[in-house]
Amino acid sequence: MNSHTLILIKDESIYPYEIPFKALLLRGDSVQPPPARLEEMVGMKVLVIRGWAPQLLILGHVAIGGFLTHCGWNSTLEGISAGVPMVTWPLTYEQFVNEKFLNKVVRLGVRVRGELWDPTVLVGADEVAVAVTLVMSGGDEAEERRRSAYKEYAKMARAAMRKGGSSYADLSRLIDELITCRAMSGGNALGNESD
Numbered sequence: 706m707n708s709h710t711l712i713l714i715k716d717e718s719i720y721p722y723e724i725p726f727k728a729l730l731l732r733g734d735s736v737q738p739p740p741a742r743l744e745e746m747v748g749m750k751v752l753v754i755r756g757w758a759p760q761l762l763i764l765g766h767v768a769i770g771g772f773l774t775h776c777g778w779n780s781t782l783e784g785i786s787a788g789v790p791m792v793t794w795p796l797t798y799e800q801f802v803n804e805k806f807l808n809k810v811v812r813l814g815v816r817v818r819g820e821l822w823d824p825t826v827l828v829g830a831d832e833v834a835v836a837v838t839l840v841m842s843g844g845d846e847a848e849e850r851r852r853s854a855y856k857e858y859a860k861m862a863r864a865a866m867r868k869g870g871s872s873y874a875d876l877s878r879l880i881d882e883l884i885t886c887r888a889m890s891g892g893n894a895l896g897n898e899s900d
Contacts, residue, residue, distance in 0.1 A: 764789055770851075771840040773817075773833075776800040781807060786866075788859030790850040792817060792836045794828075813854045815839040 760780070764772060764787035773792040774780045781803045784791045791814040795804040801822070807814035817828060817836045840847060865872040 761787065771837065773837070774814075776803040776807065778803060782862070785811075785813065785854070785858050786862040788855035790814065790840045790847070790854045792833075792840050794818070794833075795822075811853070811858055813850055813858060815850075 761783050763769065764783055769787070769789055771792060772780075772784045772787070772789045773794060774784055776793050776795040777800060781791075784807075791807055793804040793807055793814040794817040795801045804814065804816065808816055815836045817833055840850065864870050867873060
């Protein structure tokens with residue numbers, strides 16, 4: 706299993722994009738140089754996250770202004786629930802459908818790549834910077850995206866998960882159905898003969 710290290714570097718001097726954090730994602734178990742040395746080298750505060758990171762907790766932090774996502778369904782739902790606008794970078798399968806939903810239907814995202822996807826073409830830093838700037842800037846479109854993400858869609862997602870909400874009710878019905886199925890099968894939820 707590959708492990709990854711995410712490094713967030715506080716940087717208030719980035720020009721011309723005015724984004725207060727740089728993020729680096731590195732493969733491997735160790736970061737060379739170690740974080741203390743890295744802070745000294747770049748002259749900024751550094752947060753290093755190795756391996757698994759609590760994505761939902763991070764997305765819910767007040768300092769998060771946007772989310773660069775591959776548009777997997779879990780990440781899509783977590784971004785919506787957290788109320789953050791997204792920079793979308795789908796790579797495969799259903800991620801392209803989810804990306805269209807985020808960008809064209811609910812209009813909470815900005816795409817990194819153009820409309821035509823070619824896996825043989827590398828995405829340049831400028832393309833990523835443009836998408837991040839569109840999400841993080843103070844323009845009217847970015848403000849509307851943030852307002853919609855937080856005030857509308859995050860509220861709806863949270864309401865769906867609360868008692869009485871649609872997701873809560875659907876999950877409750879599924880649990881009830883599984884309990885009924887198990888009871889009817891003599892204790893085996895799948896209804897198979899037990900060994």
